[in-house]
Amino acid sequence: MADRQLMSVVFPASFFDRDAVNVARALIGTVFMVGSAGGVVVETEAYTRDDPASHSFRGQTPRNAPMFGQPGTAYVYRSYGLHWCMNIVCQPGSAVLLRALEPTHGWAVMTERRGVDDPRLVASGPGRLSQALGIDGLLNGRSVLDLPFSLHLGEPVNVVSGARIGISRGMDRPWRFGLAGSRFLSRPFPVP
DNA sequence: GCTAGGATTTACT
C-alpha cells in the first residue's frame, strides 16, 4: 500500500520547551518518523524533574544527561537490558516517552525489523516502537528536529489519560496519554 | 567493588 502523504509543517524547538505533560498530550495524533518509517503517535507518557518515577529525579548522571539537554533532544535508553525506549526531552530534566504508534509509513522495513506481520504488534509498546523504527543508542542525544527524525501534523484527535505503566513510584500522576479508541495502544485505558 | 532493580517483551504452563 502507498504511504499516506504527510503534512509538511515545521515543529519549532519551542514546541518542546514547555511542560512535558502538555507536550505528551499534544503529541498524540502527530506523525513521528525515523527515516521512511513511522506512524501516528497514539500513546505517550510524561516524566518530569520532580517526579519520583523519572530517571532525572535524583539529578543529572551520565546515563540521563540527555534529559538535561536542549528541548527536542532524543533520550534513548536501554530497558531491562534488551529493549530501547525513545523519549523526547522537554524542559530540563523532563521528557516524553513514546509508547505506541499506529504504523502508517514504511510498512516493509518495520515488519522486517519486528519479525511480525500484525499491525497491532509492530509498534504497540515502547520497545516494539523503537525496534520498528530502528531506534537504538546511536540516536541518543540527537535532536528530533533534525534528520533522520521528522514530525508532522496529523488529524485532530480526542485524547484520554490514565496512570503510567510499569513504574513503582509516582503512580498517582495520570501522565499516560492515548488516542481515544485506538486499536494500537500498548494496553487499553480503563473505562471510567 | 557489589548488587538490586528496572519507563519490557515473549514464550510457556
Add this chain to the structure above:
DNA sequence: GTAAATCCTAGCA
C-alpha cells in the same frame, strides 16, 4: 498467569 531473557546504572559498603 508466570517467568525468563539480559545488562548496566545507580546507590551503598
